[in-house]
Amino acid sequence: MGSVTHTDNGSSPAAEQAARGRAADTSRGEQTRQAIVASAIRLFGEAGYEKTTMRAIAADAGVSVGNAYYYFPAKEALVSEFYLELQREHLARVEPILAGGTSFGDRLAAILREGIEVWAPHHAFAGRFIGIAAVPGSPVSPFSEESSDARELATSIFHRLVDSTETKMDPQLRARLPQLLWLAQLGLVVYWVHDTTPGQRRTRAVVDLAVPYLEYLVGASRMKIFKPLTTRGLTLLEAVWPRTAA
Amino acid sequence: MGSVTHTDNGSSPAAEQAARGRAADTSRGEQTRQAIVASAIRLFGEAGYEKTTMRAIAADAGVSVGNAYYYFPAKEALVSEFYLELQREHLARVEPILAGGTSFGDRLAAILREGIEVWAPHHAFAGRFIGIAAVPGSPVSPFSEESSDARELATSIFHRLVDSTETKMDPQLRARLPQLLWLAQLGLVVYWVHDTTPGQRRTRAVVDLAVPYLEYLVGASRMKIFKPLTTRGLTLLEAVWPRTAA
DNA sequence: TCTCCGATTTGAACGTGTTCAACTTTCGGA
DNA sequence: TCCGAAAGTTGAACACGTTCAAATCGGAGA
Numbered sequence: 371m372g373s374v375t376h377t378d379n380g381s382s383p384a385a386e387q388a389a390r391g392r393a394a395d396t397s398r399g400e401q402t403r404q405a406i407v408a409s410a411i412r413l414f415g416e417a418g419y420e421k422t423t424m425r426a427i428a429a430d431a432g433v434s435v436g437n438a439y440y441y442f443p444a445k446e447a448l449v450s451e452f453y454l455e456l457q458r459e460h461l462a463r464v465e466p467i468l469a470g471g472t473s474f475g476d477r478l479a480a481i482l483r484e485g486i487e488v489w490a491p492h493h494a495f496a497g498r499f500i501g502i503a504a505v506p507g508s509p510v511s512p513f514s515e516e517s518s519d520a521r522e523l524a525t526s527i528f529h530r531l532v533d534s535t536e537t538k539m540d541p542q543l544r545a546r547l548p549q550l551l552w553l554a555q556l557g558l559v560v561y562w563v564h565d566t567t568p569g570q571r572r573t574r575a576v577v578d579l580a581v582p583y584l585e586y587l588v589g590a591s592r593m594k595i596f597k598p599l600t601t602r603g604l605t606l607l608e609a610v611w612p613r614t615a616a
Numbered sequence: 617m618g619s620v621t622h623t624d625n626g627s628s629p630a631a632e633q634a635a636r637g638r639a640a641d642t643s644r645g646e647q648t649r650q651a652i653v654a655s656a657i658r659l660f661g662e663a664g665y666e667k668t669t670m671r672a673i674a675a676d677a678g679v680s681v682g683n684a685y686y687y688f689p690a691k692e693a694l695v696s697e698f699y700l701e702l703q704r705e706h707l708a709r710v711e712p713i714l715a716g717g718t719s720f721g722d723r724l725a726a727i728l729r730e731g732i733e734v735w736a737p738h739h740a741f742a743g744r745f746i747g748i749a750a751v752p753g754s755p756v757s758p759f760s761e762e763s764s765d766a767r768e769l770a771t772s773i774f775h776r777l778v779d780s781t782e783t784k785m786d787p788q789l790r791a792r793l794p795q796l797l798w799l800a801q802l803g804l805v806v807y808w809v810h811d812t813t814p815g816q817r818r819t820r821a822v823v824d825l826a827v828p829y830l831e832y833l834v835g836a837s838r839m840k841i842f843k844p845l846t847t848r849g850l851t852l853l854e855a856v857w858p859r860t861a862a
Numbered sequence: 863t864c865t866c867c868g869a870t871t872t873g874a875a876c877g878t879g880t881t882c883a884a885c886t887t888t889c890g891g892a
Numbered sequence: 893t894c895c896g897a898a899a900g901t902t903g904a905a906c907a908c909g910t911t912c913a914a915a916t917c918g919g920a921g922a
Binding site for chain 1: 821
Binding site: 644666669670671681682685689690691 | 877878879880881882887888
């Protein structure tokens with residue numbers, strides 16, 4: 371997974387240090403930790419969030435309940451391990467897409483579709499996941515400090531996408547586009563989670579329609595007539611999400 | 617509260633029947649039910665969601681725990697009562713705004729600000745609330761069947777706002793604008809919940825900036841140059857949220 | 863080899879949301 | 893007035909997430 375190479379934008383050194391330290395750590399503690407994570411991920415995937423009890427996870431990992439709490443402060447914390455697993459897979463799938471030389475829109479659509487594909491087997495679970503992620507204090511929240519690594523990892527995908535595109539667009543929009551696309555992806559996930567059509571085909575249809583529209587909007591941003599629209603939109607974005615903020 | 621008079625757009629007759637039936641019902645059961653609701657609302661407001669136990673609610677209402685479950689399937693169900701209470705207050709505050717003769721933008725901003733005002737004392741609680749509402753199956757979910765009444769009540773506000781505005785705009789957009797504004801309000805709530813600035817002043821700043829921008833966009837929709845932007849956007853909206861759906 | 867001390871592990875215990883079989887109250891009709 | 897069914901009510905019991913004092917382990921130093 372070359373994906374890890376994208377973590378190297380100096381962010382939250384503590385968490386990164388911890389992750390790096392863990393990767394090399396083969397001590398007893400780390401083995402236990404990973405056994406718990408593996409069991410949790412498997413059982414979450416098989417039976418969903420609520421049906422998977424901490425006792426079941428501990429038993430499956432061959433440890434006691436209390437031991438699981440030595441490594442994870444709460445059941446919710448195990449959810450972010452599940453999330454990280456899927457994000458790693460998404461990143462791996464996205465790599466060849468970014469390397470490919472197709473258009474901005476095609477690649478954006480491919481990235482979004484791969485995201486849906488990765489999550490597809492866990493549609494039911496994702497419903498609970500989003501409920502946990504939506505509460506502000508939660509470490510799994512996409513806006514939380516704890517997930518800033520995951521967030522920058524995700525935005526880095528769109529950053530690379532935008533940087534490698536030659537589509538003409540407003541330069542200020544270009545600077546902000548990665549964040550906007552990340553936001554759009556977030557919205558798409560929320561939509562997908564609530565999409566009850568078989569196979570979530572409606573979400574896929576929305577992607578097919580939305581991406582060309584976005585491409586059109588981005589292209590239009592460089593035209594004089596759309597200047598006020600673009601500028602005012604970016605001003606609003608600056609108020610909503612200041613560039614200085616994490 | 618003249619607000620109730622806006623419920624009369626034939627929606628989900630079952631739920632409405634139940635609500636109407638309850639309003640007139642003074643039987644013992646209904647009294648118990650309301651005692652539980654009152655206790656739950658008060659305790660939620662005082663101590664938040666998790667700190668308020670079902671045992672505390674039941675004790676406060678002077679009933680047994682099991683009795684509370686005779687009227688409400690789960691603790692979460694009591695949350696929607698809390699939500700309804702606040703929505704009723706919002707509706708009452710919005711009434712004079714809609715009656716007033718100010719501009720579209722001014723009234724929209726006032727509506728949104730009143731919404732924030734109503735929720736302001738419960739910012740911490742709202743964090744949990746949104747976590748519950750975000751999970752797809754939940755009856756509190758803004759997209760759920762159970763909350764279709766509340767949803768139509770909310771959109772009816774924006775419907776009246778749009779109907780009574782003389783701002784020139786694309787007719788198709790006008791037809792869809794109420795739903796779009798409802799969606800925008802939803803996004804604003806999510807933003808507000810995550811806003812940790814003191815008094816959520818950033819959210820208020822966003823409203824101040826976003827509303828004029830929306831007003832500008834709406835006005836622009838009738839111009840020829842923006843036709844493709846408008847039309848394609850509405851096509852996308854039709855895919856995302858078909859008019860035929862509830 | 864022995865002795866510590868921190869890291870790890872345990873399982874019983876607590877408080878919670880929720881369920882349920884049994885009990886009590888209400889009230890329309892004989 | 894009485895009966896029976898429906899509505900309402902109870903509290904003990906269950907399963908769960910979480911906590912914690914105590915037990916165990918493992919390796920660095922004497």
